[in-house]
Amino acid sequence: MNVLLTVVSSLVWWVLYGSIAALFCALIAWVVLRWTERCDVVFNRIYLACLLWTLLGMLMVVGVAAYEGHLQPPFRPLLTSGLLRWALVADMLVGALLVWRLTPRADAHRVRPGSACLAVAAVMAIGFGVATTLV
Numbered sequence: 743m744n745v746l747l748t749v750v751s752s753l754v755w756w757v758l759y760g761s762i763a764a765l766f767c768a769l770i771a772w773v774v775l776r777w778t779e780r781c782d783v784v785f786n787r788i789y790l791a792c793l794l795w796t797l798l799g800m801l802m803v804v805g806v807a808a809y810e811g812h813l814q815p816p817f818r819p820l821l822t823s824g825l826l827r828w829a830l831v832a833d834m835l836v837g838a839l840l841v842w843r844l845t846p847r848a849d850a851h852r853v854r855p856g857s858a859c860l861a862v863a864a865v866m867a868i869g870f871g872v873a874t875t876l877v
Contacts, residue, residue: 760800764793770868771841771861778857782848791844792865795837802829821874830866837862 768789775783806829807813812820820826842858 756797756800760797761793763800764789764796767792767796767865767869770865774861774864775841775845775853775857778860779847779853783853784846784848787845788841791837791840794844795833795840795862798836799833802833805829830870834862834866837865 768785768791771792772783772785772788775788803826806823806826807817807820810820810823810825812823838855838859838861841861842853842855845853845858847853
């Protein structure tokens with residue numbers, strides 16, 4: 743019973759932290775997509791894409807950290823890991839694909855792939871800048 747409660751609690755916190763991070767990602771992506779597309783984009787669909795992207799990204803980063811044995815601070819060696827760099831590249835590709843496929847514009851057309859890539863790159867640049875200053 744204790745293990746079940748621990749797993750359920752971990753899943754709740756994973757979704758909670760993922761949704762908080764997805765909100766910040768969606769705000770950045772929404773601004774970038776409005777600027778690149780020059781029209782309105784649907785925010786709740788950007789949030790959905792960012793939520794799926796964030797939850798998957800968190801799983802990938804925790805998986806790499808567990809594989810390399812860096813689950814406890816300091817996390818500086820994890821940031822210099824080659825495996826984490828490949829995981830972040832895969833994360834960016836998944837993020838661009840999700841933003842491109844799930845985000846419509848106000849005129850019911852899908853956003854351009856280049857705009858989705860630029861939005862994901864802006865989110866990753868800001869996120870990585872914040873992460874490196876905090877660690």
